[in-house]
Amino acid sequence: MDELSKKFLIGLVLTMAIIVILPIYAIRENKRHTAAAERYTEAAVERGAITFAQACASCHGIQGGGKIESTTFIGFPLNPEFREKAGLVIKLTEGDSYVIDQDESRKVIHRGRIGGDPTNTLSAAEKKLTVPNLNMPAWGVEDGGSLKEFTIEDVVALLQHWNQEAVDDALEHLPADQLAGLRAQAAAGKNR
């Protein structure tokens, strides 16, 4: 083989190698990104569960089931299992986990919502749950609440990817009397 053909051959082999290697690299890079995004969401859900246990469980239940979990909780169900029982429309599905409307829940957490307000645009199932003067308090600092934007985003992540284990874990870290109070509240009006 002459010198030129040899060089050509080497060039061809190297080009083929790049053609084969690039997509493999692209696929691996993609997987790496997905894994990083999943870890990011998981961490947000865990932080969201801590806020939920501290600030939301007294009305929305220790399982996030609200008034469907126990008559002693006044909040709407947030855990998708309980939302389904209440006939609340589940807007999207992502794999196996049901997802509640992200924009709507974000808005309600920031601004709160007045129970039984006829000017609220609620579905028929929501109208059955809403009670005059049982209000969702506003949590956003800009609306007089105590939660910063990023903390609310963590809770929104929890509502999108409900994780009862993370909530249970967060509840275990509450002061003992607060946890005992929540458990007693849950047991007192448990819906069977």
Ligand code: HEC
């Ligand atoms: C004092 C009781 C109370 C607390 C504490 C509370 N909520 Fe609520 N929440 C309610 C009530 C009552 C409603 C239903 C309002 C209505 O009838 O429109 C509600 C509704 C909601 C909704 C709307 C659900 C839907 O289907 O539209 C979301 C989301 C929500 N709460 C999230 C939270 C989060 C997150 C926290 C903690 C940061 C929290 N709530 C703390 C009482 C509470």
